[in-house]
Amino acid sequence: MWTxxxxxxxQRLRGRxxxxxxxxxxxxxxxxxxxxxxxxxxxxxxxxxxxxxxxxCLAAVEECGAPMVSIPGGEPLMYPDxxxxxxxxxxxxxxxxxxxxxxxxxxxxxxxxxxxxxxLSFSIHMDGPRDxxxxxxxxxxxxxxxxxxxxxxxxxxxxxxxxxxxFDGTDAPRMRDFFDDMMELGVxxxxxxxxxxxxKAPDQEHFLRRQRSFxxxxxxxxxxxxxxxxxxxxxxxxxxxxKQDFECTPWGNPTYNLFGWQRPCYLLQEGYAxxxxxxxxxxxxxxxxxxxxxxxxxxxxxxxxHEPSAVDYTFxxxxxxxDTVVAAVTGRL
Amino acid sequence: MTTGPEAPFEHGGPTIHRPASxxxxxxxxxxxxxxxxxxxxxxxxxxxxDYRGNVTVxxxxxxxxxxxxxxxxxxxxxxxxxxxxxxxxxxxxxxxxEIRTIRFTGKDTAAGNSYAAWLERKAxxxxxxxxxxxx
Ligand code: SF4
Ligand code: SF4
Numbered sequence: 001m002w003t004x005x006x007x008x009x010x011q012r013l014r015g016r017x018x019x020x021x022x023x024x025x026x027x028x029x030x031x032x033x034x035x036x037x038x039x040x041x042x043x044x045x046x047x048x049x050x051x052x053x054x055x056x057c058l059a060a061v062e063e064c065g066a067p068m069v070s071i072p073g074g075e076p077l078m079y080p081d082x083x084x085x086x087x088x089x090x091x092x093x094x095x096x097x098x099x100x101x102x103x104x105x106x107x108x109x110x111x112x113x114x115x116x117x118x119x120l121s122f123s124i125h126m127d128g129p130r131d132x133x134x135x136x137x138x139x140x141x142x143x144x145x146x147x148x149x150x151x152x153x154x155x156x157x158x159x160x161x162x163x164x165x166x167f168d169g170t171d172a173p174r175m176r177d178f179f180d181d182m183m184e185l186g187v188x189x190x191x192x193x194x195x196x197x198x199x200k201a202p203d204q205e206h207f208l209r210r211q212r213s214f215x216x217x218x219x220x221x222x223x224x225x226x227x228x229x230x231x232x233x234x235x236x237x238x239x240x241x242x243k244q245d246f247e248c249t250p251w252g253n254p255t256y257n258l259f260g261w262q263r264p265c266y267l268l269q270e271g272y273a274x275x276x277x278x279x280x281x282x283x284x285x286x287x288x289x290x291x292x293x294x295x296x297x298x299x300x301x302x303x304x305x306h307e308p309s310a311v312d313y314t315f316x317x318x319x320x321x322x323d324t325v326v327a328a329v330t331g332r333l
Numbered sequence: 334m335t336t337g338p339e340a341p342f343e344h345g346g347p348t349i350h351r352p353a354s355x356x357x358x359x360x361x362x363x364x365x366x367x368x369x370x371x372x373x374x375x376x377x378x379x380x381x382x383d384y385r386g387n388v389t390v391x392x393x394x395x396x397x398x399x400x401x402x403x404x405x406x407x408x409x410x411x412x413x414x415x416x417x418x419x420x421x422x423x424x425x426x427x428x429x430x431e432i433r434t435i436r437f438t439g440k441d442t443a444a445g446n447s448y449a450a451w452l453e454r455k456a457x458x459x460x461x462x463x464x465x466x467x468x
Pocket of ligand 1: 035074
């Protein structure tokens with residue numbers, strides 16, 4: 001919390017209104033799953049075979065300056081240099097979230113690829129209870145593999161969180177049981193976000209529209225149990241429940257991958273900038289976010305665009321700070 | 334419930350591992366498309382940029398480059414596209430002014446992979462007593 005608070009306050013003192021909070025570093029697009037809701041893996045073979053070098057990754061981290069680095073993909077455990085990359089980032093005191101479907105996690109832990117650190121968290125892709133998760137990732141048995149990997153990582157003293165993308169048809173009461181199960185496994189915190197519709201993801205029918213998102217998250221998160229821990233801003237959770245409104249701040253989670261700095265956000269691909277500065281200075285930000293009237297942003301409530309807004313609100317206003325503290329202390333959303 | 338004040342990372346934490354990426358157009362079958370002369374070049378380039386397969390860029394000097402077109406900047410002073418060629422080498426930058434047309438020669442990697450299609454395949458396999466197909 002203090003890391004983020006001092007970073008945000010420092011940015012604001014310097015008068016920076018567009019600052020990065022979490023760098024989304026995608027070293028490769030290759031994956032060992034092919035989930036229907038995923039639009040990151042549909043590339044020709046020569047692109048899927050490529051990956052960034054560790055040096056390219058570190059240069060991007062340096063250039064961006066965000067205190068947190070999230071490594072999604074593709075599947076980052078298929079990146080041959082993931083162990084060295086994580087070591088380098090931890091040495092730089094970056095908070096690293098390695099976002100994985102966990103199929104290879106147990107094997108990599110047993111092979112000694114990672115060392116526990118307060119700077120390293122495995123963020124395990126878990127889209128709900130066993131049948132819902134296996135259906136979401138389009139492969140039976142993945143839930144059980146991921147649970148075994150979580151147990152192993154917790155046993156070895158690693159920080160473990162989960163992340164769940166929820167689609168239309170999600171069963172809210174069962175998600176509440178799922179939250180219990182995850183806490184039971186010993187995860188440190190959970191993350192939830194609605195899946196969102198944009199045209200390159202093959203599954204267009206099951207993404208959540210705004211009103212449906214509010215209903216789902218209200219049912220799921222109303223009267224949250226004291227044992228549940230979310231690794232997210234409580235104000236962002238209130239936003240998902242329709243109790244608070246935030247405009248998107250897409251520069252908060254900038255994305256870097258094989259193609260460069262992605263405009264404008266982690267989800268939409270409207271082009272690539274060669275440098276982080278070019279991304280920040282030359283992107284027509286006014287064209288994005290719900291208020292812009294851009295159709296592509298109309299129903300979007302995803303984490304990568306709106307959680308940075310919630311965090312900025314927390315640390316840039318007394319009211320935001322008070323609301324966050326009240327939610328954190330009382331557990332009420 | 335807590336949002337983990339004891340965990341130093343809870344604000345603006347990690348990402349969700351379901352990264353869908355977006356284009357600008359509805360999913361349309363462009364595989365194999367050879368644009369006619371009536372389609373403006375800027376539109377052809379936009380379609381190629383949204384296309385999740387290899388394309389062949391025919392150049393005005395008679396040459397051609399095949400590969401994945403991953404970037405285009407129509408607002409630049411000298412608008413350009415960027416590609417990785419079929420061997421994955423690049424990026425190769427080509428100015429709009431050098432391009433005659435673009436043919437959609439590669440397979441559309443996003444086509445036919447819908448969630449609904451997988452559910453159908455799964456139901457069919459179960460009905461026939463076959464193992465569940467995996468993706
Ligand atoms: S595991 Fe993640 S990267 Fe791989 S297909 Fe599924 S959502 Fe996409
Ligand atoms: S509203 Fe969503 S799609 Fe639009 S820029 Fe923000 S994160 Fe991207």
